[in-house]
Amino acid sequence: MDDTYLMIPGPVPVASRILRAMAKPMISHRGSEFSRLYEYCAEGLKPLFGTQNDVYILSGTGTLGMEAAVSNFLEKDDEVVCLVNGKFGDRFYKIAQRYASPRLVEVEWGSSFDIEKVEEAITPNTKAITFVHNETSTGVKNPAREIGRIAQEHDCLLIMDGITSIGGDDVRVDEWGVDVAVLGSQKCIGIPPGLSFVSVSERAWEQLSDFRPFYCDLAAYRKSHAKLQTPYTPALSLFFALEEALHIIEEEGLERRIERHRRASSAIRAAMDALGIEMFPSIEPPSAYSNTVCAMKIPEGISDKELRGGLQQRGVFVSGGQEHLKGRIFRLGTMGNFTYREVLGALSVLEQVLYAHGLLSEMGRGVEAASKVIEE
Ligand SMILES: Cc1ncc(COP(=O)(O)O)c(C=O)c1O
Structure with a gap:
């Protein structure tokens, strides 16, 4: 016992009915059974994000989703304001250092952002803002709606880590104007680590970079999504887990x-x-x-x-x-x-x-x- x-x-404890679902035999990931599973999962995630945008399912942990969110829409000379008040905000900053030109706006870990200060940090060249909705390292929930308002006013892309809020807290990607939002599987939906989920707005698609990484190229995900597939072999057992987790969420x-x-x-x-x-x-x-x-x-x-x-x-x-x-x-x-x-x-x-x-x-x-x- x-x-x-x-x-x-x-990672959180995984319900026994989810563990049992993961023990199912493999299926063809290019067959109709997988397409049905994929469609159910991709559609079922949308209400959790509060979005009508498509949600892509990546085989990799939350950090892969964060990297996809930054690297697909920003290029080396693009200025991105990174809001940091904890370890995961800092992770976005570190990712942005690889792909873009970040401007760090950091406040003491454990405190939240003064919205006026955020606004002051935006320049006419700012293309995007990154922030963490639920900063797991400090237990602070950042003001997503207010940050969204600033992004709209300054016509910036808004990239949000919702890795530990989506599925456990009220998240409204569309209402807040979040262009790219990320969730991780081992958090509020209660399945093992290994999947990340990324929603992308039309506005973000219009700014798709020409210099995208290969494995987390979201354009490849979008193309496969139209066929109800993933571009590379999906982590099938985690899809079985996700399906069961979404059943549980529907029931609750x-x-x-x-x-x-x-x-x-x-x-x-x-x-x-x-x-x-x-x-x-x-x-x-x-x-x-x-x-x-x-x-x-x-x-x-x-x-x-x-x-x-x-x-x-x-x-x-x-x-x-x-x-x-x-x-x-x-x-x-x-x-x-x-x-x-x-x-x-x-x-x-x-x-x-x-x-x-x-x-x-x-x-x-x-x-x-x-x-x-x-x-x-
Ligand atoms: C808010 C937040 N962002 C990102 C991550 C990183 O996710 P992963 O460890 O799944 O790559 C975590 C993990 O704890 C997190 O809590």
């Missing part, structure tokens, strides 16, 4: 799913408040907190190693901080097909660890506060 619980912000209903993510993350924040643990993000308003990952400061009196090690010994895996946040924060993911029961279980184990280190005089307050949010 697997008695551990993975509560990191992806997208709105209810988003509400479950929202409620679980606010339950965790309520528990932290009750336990005297400070949230890491320094943001206003509270709606800027991520709904899919909570980042907390490691409390005084316990080290990162003791905290996460203690959780792990008791079967709960959580993530630490990345880069300069290593040793300073810990992160709990609420993504995919988790249950409230599991969230409460993990919080209870956290209380045990804190109690064992003499940081709590009694156990139960965090779980009680979280339960109240869940039952509201």
Whole structure:
């Protein structure tokens, strides 16, 4: 029996019916059975993105999707404003350094963007803006709608990493004017790592680069999409998983799913408040907190190693901080097909660890506060 619980912000636990679907025998990826599967998956992803644009399914993790998003529409001399307030915003910047001419707009990790400052960074030459909707490294949700408004006003392409928001939070690619949006498979849709999903607007297609990479050439994906195929051999088992995951999402209903993510993350924040643990993000308003990952400061009196090690010994895996946040924060993911029961279980184990280190005089307050949010 697997008695551990993975509560990191992806990869997430995979539901047993999805694991079973992955055990299906291979099929011909150029036959009608695959085309039916492909069509169901490509269509089924659209509501999660909030888009009428086509969504392409790439065999490769989220970073491949990010690289495709930048490299297909920008060329070496194109100025791109990269908004960075965490590790994944920085990844977009690093990708942009390979393919375009990025201008870095960085604010302290854990804070959000002052929209006026973003606007000031745009020049008449700015061709595109990159940003991360849900910055997994800090637990901050960036103001996508406002950034979208600026992109529209300055006629810039808007490239969004929605890798840890799409499928678990309210995302409106078309309404916000996002030209290229990216999702990763091991996050809110709850399948294993290995696929990324990229939506592309008409406006972006008009600016297709002539110097595209080969494996993630989105024009090749568009051509194959018309035949309900992928240009190269698709990761078939992950398509089987995706189909099952989309069935689960349909059964739950997208709105209810988003509400479950929202409620679980606010339950965790309520528990932290009750336990005297400070949230890491320094943001206003509270709606800027991520709904899919909570980042907390490691409390005084316990080290990162003791905290996460203690959780792990008791079967709960959580993530630490990345880069300069290593040793300073810990992160709990609420993504995919988790249950409230599991969230409460993990919080209870956290209380045990804190109690064992003499940081709590009694156990139960965090779980009680979280339960109240869940039952509201
Ligand atoms: C917001 C965000 N962007 C990009 C990535 C990178 O995705 P991958 O590791 O699937 O390449 C991650 C992974 O955690 C992420 O959370």
